Amino acid sequence: MTKTRKTQKILVSGATGTVGRQVVAELLARGHQVRALTRNAAGAVFPAGVEVVQGDLTEPESLVPALEGVTGLHLITFGGAYFGPLETGPRILESARAAGVRRVTVLHGGGPSPLEDAVRADDGVDWTVLMPVEFMANALEWAEPIATAREVREPFVSRLSAMVHEGDIGAVAAVALTEEGHGGEEYVITGPELLTVSDKVAAIAAATGREIGLVELTREQAVARWRAAGHPEEVIDFLLEAYGNTPEVGRTVVDTVEKVTGRPARTFAQWAAEHADAFAGATAGSGSSGR
Ligand SMILES: NC(=O)c1ccc[n+]([C@@H]2O[C@H](COP(=O)([O-])OP(=O)(O)OC[C@H]3O[C@@H](n4cnc5c(N)ncnc54)[C@H](OP(=O)(O)O)[C@@H]3O)[C@@H](O)[C@H]2O)c1
Numbered sequence: 001m002t003k004t005r006k007t008q009k010i011l012v013s014g015a016t017g018t019v020g021r022q023v024v025a026e027l028l029a030r031g032h033q034v035r036a037l038t039r040n041a042a043g044a045v046f047p048a049g050v051e052v053v054q055g056d057l058t059e060p061e062s063l064v065p066a067l068e069g070v071t072g073l074h075l076i077t078f079g080g081a082y083f084g085p086l087e088t089g090p091r092i093l094e095s096a097r098a099a100g101v102r103r104v105t106v107l108h109g110g111g112p113s114p115l116e117d118a119v120r121a122d123d124g125v126d127w128t129v130l131m132p133v134e135f136m137a138n139a140l141e142w143a144e145p146i147a148t149a150r151e152v153r154e155p156f157v158s159r160l161s162a163m164v165h166e167g168d169i170g171a172v173a174a175v176a177l178t179e180e181g182h183g184g185e186e187y188v189i190t191g192p193e194l195l196t197v198s199d200k201v202a203a204i205a206a207a208t209g210r211e212i213g214l215v216e217l218t219r220e221q222a223v224a225r226w227r228a229a230g231h232p233e234e235v236i237d238f239l240l241e242a243y244g245n246t247p248e249v250g251r252t253v254v255d256t257v258e259k260v261t262g263r264p265a266r267t268f269a270q271w272a273a274e275h276a277d278a279f280a281g282a283t284a285g286s287g288s289s290g291r
Contacts, residue, residue, distance in 0.1 A: 008178050009033040011066055011101075013057055014076035016044050018137045019107055022170025023074050023177075024050060030174055037066055060091035067099035072177035075106045077113040082232055085109075089118025097124045103183070105130055105173045110238070126183030128176040133190050133250045134163040134242075136271040139200055140278055146204065147281035151213040155222035156243045157197040160251040162190035165266035168257045175260050187256045188249060192265040200268060207272035208279050219244065 010027050014020035015036035027034045028047060038044040041054040053066040058079040067073070073096050079086040092115075096104065106119045108131040119127045142152045169189050176182035195203075198214055205212045217225070219240070226236045242250070257265035272279075 007031055007033060008071045009035060009069055010072040010074065010177050011035045011037060011053075011063075011070045012074045013037040013055075014074070014107065015046070015050075016040075017076070018135060018166050019132070019169050019173075020074070020076070022167045023105075023173045024170075026167070026170040026174035027177070030178065032174070032178055035066060035070060037063070057086050057092065058088060060088045060095060063092060064095050064099075067095055067101065070099065070101055072103040072105075073101050074173055074177060075104060075115065075119065077106060077109040077115045082235060083109055085113050086115040089115035093118055093122050093125070097122075101125060103177050104128070105176050107169075107173075108132075110242075128173075128182045128184075129186040130169060130173055130176070131186060131188045131249075132164050132166075132169045133188070134161045135166050135169075136163050136191065136268055137166050138163075139204065139268075139271075140275065142201075142204070143275075143278040146208075146210070146212055146279045150210060151215060152197070152201050153215045153217050153225075154197050155217045155219055157214060157216045159243055159246050160194045160196060161246065162194055162251055162253045163200075163268060164189050164191045164257075165268075165271050168261070168265050171261045172257060182260070187260065188254050189256050190252070190254050190265065192253060192257075192267055194251060194253060195268055200272075203269050203272045204276075204279055207269065207276045210279070 010032055012020050012023050012034060015024050016038050024034050024036055028049060035051045035053055036046050037053055037055045039056050041052045044052055046052055055062040055066045077086055078084055102125060104119055104125045104127045106116050106129055108116060108129055116129060145151055172187055172189055201212050201214045223236055226239060
């Protein structure tokens with residue numbers, strides 16, 4: 001595989017999000033220039049050196065100035081609350097090609113997506129679809145109950161997950177956006193091991209030095225909690241399917257991280273150590289869980 005080591009400028013959408021922040025960090029760590037897209041440039045906080053640009057993926061014309069001079073583009077498939085699908089893919093890609101973008105990564109949203117379809121159909125760029133399984137960052141949902149009650153209440157506690165460190169998703173994206181050899185690939189991205197909910201709680205307990213209880217909720221109790229949290233019914237159906245009947249891909253470890261980045265995927269124990277403060281009542285570390 002030929003590697004392009006020259007500094008490149010990459011536009012990252014979703015840059016304030018759980019994955020996008022990591023794409024930004026991994027590109028910077030590799031010496032590249034990053035332009036971060038957000039709908040609220042005034043309110044966004046990024047590491048030094050990041051160029052922040054205002055834009056909205058539902059308004060493709062707002063991306064034209066943001067695309068000037070970039071060689072790579074990282075895309076999400078949704079535009080707004082509850083992951084409503086973006087229909088603007090063809091126009092975004094047209095502007096990207098016109099600006100000279102050569103590589104595009106797209107973060108798969110767990111189902112069919114018009115934007116992802118548009119990316120896959122584009123033979124004018126080298127595209128890579130990133131298909132991570134459950135993010136380790138989802139465990140930040142437990143920060144508050146662990147900090148306040150030293151307890152986690154979850155349904156389906158024996159379910160297995162190959163959950164992935166969001167930094168590893170960012171690392172795979174950074175490589176695919178800046179190096180040759182990843183065009184036309186669909187990368188399932190997992191962590192290095194299968195874990196139950198009990199395993200995860202035990203890892204957080206070890207990282208924080210706290211005893212943490214685990215209470216298994218029934219399916220009905222879980223649905224009631226998600227409704228009380230304001231989740232729409234389709235999101236609840238998605239969660240029931242993802243957790244109650246995890247597809248094989250979500251509970252199968254693959255070696256994409258090591259193959260693409262040259263180093264092993266990070267463990268949940270590492271993630272828990274990095275985020276131990278969040279479970280002690282400090283500000284939750286790396287962002288929302290997407291649920
Ligand atoms: N959670 C999981 O376990 C999991 C697993 C696999 C896949 N996924 C997928 O990952 C995705 C969520 O990623 P995430 O957790 O990194 O997202 P996130 O933390 O929820 O952040 C959402 C990002 O989307 C940006 N955004 C939303 N609408 C936008 C628009 N119209 N124009 C420009 N930017 C917009 C926001 O930017 P601003 O607000 O700054 O504009 C923000 O950076 C979903 O597709 C989900 O299906 C999640």
